[in-house]
Every structure is written in structure tokens, then in C-alpha cells.
Amino acid sequence: MKPQVILFDLDDTLTESKQKVSDEMAQVFSRLLENNKAAIVSGAKFEQQLNQFINFLPKDSNLKNFFSFPQNATECMTFDGKIWAKEYSFSLSNEEITEITNALNKVLEETKIIENEISYGERIENRGAQITFSALGQEAPVSAKKTWDPDQIKRRDLQKRLEEIIPQYEIVIGGMTSIDITKKGINKTKAVNWLSEKLDLPVSSMLYIGDSLFPGGNDAIVIQTGIPVMETKNPKQTTGIIDSFLKENVV
Ligand SMILES: [Mg+2]
Missing domain, CATH: 3.30.1240.20 (Eukaryotic phosphomannomutase, cap domain)
Incomplete structure (x- = not known):
């Protein structure tokens, strides 16, 4: 069954570490957003997510289906077609x-x-x-x-x-x-639980894709939420995974 919303790690999952997204990935991710909700959950700050990934998506991408969780989900950013808005933030004093x-x-x-x-x-x-x-x-x-x-x-x-x-x-x-x-308590699991509540979807209908789901890896913490997870080796493999989801959409 196709997941209702897919959460992605950024570095080594959607792009090489801190490198600009490939054209191929930008295209396939944009197609995913046409009919599916998707999110990026990474340690990077929002500006970094913009400069590394979001700004390189095709201009007509449906960002209303997109959620950005920078800094390990200490913040959530959404786009209404005109401006980015902060849904929440756990700023440090x-x-x-x-x-x-x-x-x-x-x-x-x-x-x-x-x-x-x-x-x-x-x-x-x-x-x-x-x-x-x-x-x-x-x-x-x-x-x-x-x-x-x-x-x-x-x-x-x-x-x-x-x-x-x-x-x-x-x-x-x-x-x-x-x-x-x-x-304390603010980490990548916050993105999973927040989206589940916001979209009124059970965690079991969502999917998390990351390169570091092994014990001690920086994606592993999401497993405790019960979200189904899928390991990827690199952005190239992730492109293939997204592509296969898109193919399932074709009736
Ligand atoms: Mg990673």
C-alpha cells in the first residue's frame, strides 16, 4: 500500500552530504508532490534546506504538499504558495x-x-x-x-x-x-508525531526514508514512533524508490 505521507532525511538520502540536489532527484520529487504529501526532516537549518534542495525544485512544484522540518524537527516550515511560515519552533534561550x-x-x-x-x-x-x-x-x-x-x-x-x-x-x-x-525530547520523532496529528493520519500509514536507520544512526530514533521505515544507500537509490511509488500511482 502506498504511504499517505513520506518523510525523508536530506544528507545522503535526497542529496549527497551538503551538496546541491541532482536534476533527476528534483524532477522526481516534484512529481511526487503533485499527488502526495512529503517532508524533509534533517539536522540542517532551513536556509540550508532551501539552498541545497527546495530552491532547485521545478518552479511549478506543488509545495502545498511539502513540509520542511529543519534542525531535527525543532521547527516546521510550510509554504502557502506565496510565503514560508513557521508552524512551530522550539527556540533555545x-x-x-x-x-x-x-x-x-x-x-x-x-x-x-x-x-x-x-x-x-x-x-x-x-x-x-x-x-x-x-x-x-x-x-x-x-x-x-x-x-x-x-x-x-x-x-x-x-x-x-x-x-x-x-x-x-x-x-x-x-x-x-x-x-x-x-x-530535551525534540528530535526527528517530533516531525512524525506532529504530521500524524496535523494530517489526522495514523503513524502506520506514513513512511520514513533515510540512510542512517542502523543503531546509533541519526535516523534510527524515528523507529520508536512505530512509523514504517525504509533504508536507502544513497540519493540514486532514493530516486529509484520514489520512481517506483510514482509508477504505483499510474492506473
Ligand atoms: Mg543522512
Whole structure:
């Protein structure tokens, strides 16, 4: 049975990590939006989702069927045909941002984990509703990121130390080199539950597609909502999956 709404991770699911969407994917995703509701749920901020994906969709795409959940669903953005509106936001206060930043600086000093690493751009980024630590900086090339912590050992250590200092926050391992910190309980499951309520659909009629559904992967947390999930290896495979859904639509 075709799912009523499909939620997608962004990096390595719809596009290569932080890269612009392919023309092929933009076309197929736009066709999906004609008759289906779809969402992007990623650690990236909204501007990044725009610059990496949404702005490259064909101009006549039906964005009324689209939901953007930036920063691990700390926010939801929708488009009414004219402007983007924020459906909700779990912003961090200035005090919370300071508390998180101080904790990050403390564990980085303790572990000396980035002491000899080059930084490509900012390492600690305030995204409003989320603080993101990127070990090699925001603009690090994928080739460098791939080899830094492939088994997540470095970040699991950082995560454990952070959980001791600031247990009142949600601390999750993201992408290839990052750790995302948000308000407690706000993570990708928020997108699943919010959409279920908003669209009045049971979670079982929805589908989540991501590249990191394995234990410890940054998509795995959605499994606890009961949403059916589908693993993809890369954007090319995801294009094929969407294509097969479109074919099912043809009567
Ligand atoms: Mg991913």
C-alpha cells in the first residue's frame, strides 16, 4: 500500500552530504508532490534546506504538499504558495545557548579531540533552536569528514561527557562529524508525531526514508514512533524508490 505521507532525511538520502540536489532527484520529487504529501526532516537549518534542495525544485512544484522540518524537527516550515511560515519552533534561550556552548568547550578541552585538526569555518554554530558542533568546521570537504570519525567512537565519547554535564538537553550524533544539541525530547520523532496529528493520519500509514536507520544512526530514533521505515544507500537509490511509488500511482 502506498504511504499517505513520506518523510525523508536530506544528507545522503535526497542529496549527497551538503551538496546541491541532482536534476533527476528534483524532477522526481516534484512529481511526487503533485499527488502526495512529503517532508524533509534533517539536522540542517532551513536556509540550508532551501539552498541545497527546495530552491532547485521545478518552479511549478506543488509545495502545498511539502513540509520542511529543519534542525531535527525543532521547527516546521510550510509554504502557502506565496510565503514560508513557521508552524512551530522550539527556540533555545540565550541562557541555554551559553550553557550548551560552555559545555561543548569544556569537553573539547578535556578530550583535546580537535587539537590538531584544521577547522574549515565555524565549529560551534548557533542555529537558533539547535547548537551544532562540527568537528572540522561547517565548510569541511566531504573527503576530510568521511575519515574523521567513521565508527562514531570520538563523538560517542563527546556525547557521553556532554550528557554528564548537560543532561537536560537532547544530544544526538548527526552527519559525519557533528553533534546536534536541542531541547530535551525534540528530535526527528517530533516531525512524525506532529504530521500524524496535523494530517489526522495514523503513524502506520506514513513512511520514513533515510540512510542512517542502523543503531546509533541519526535516523534510527524515528523507529520508536512505530512509523514504517525504509533504508536507502544513497540519493540514486532514493530516486529509484520514489520512481517506483510514482509508477504505483499510474492506473
Ligand atoms: Mg543522512
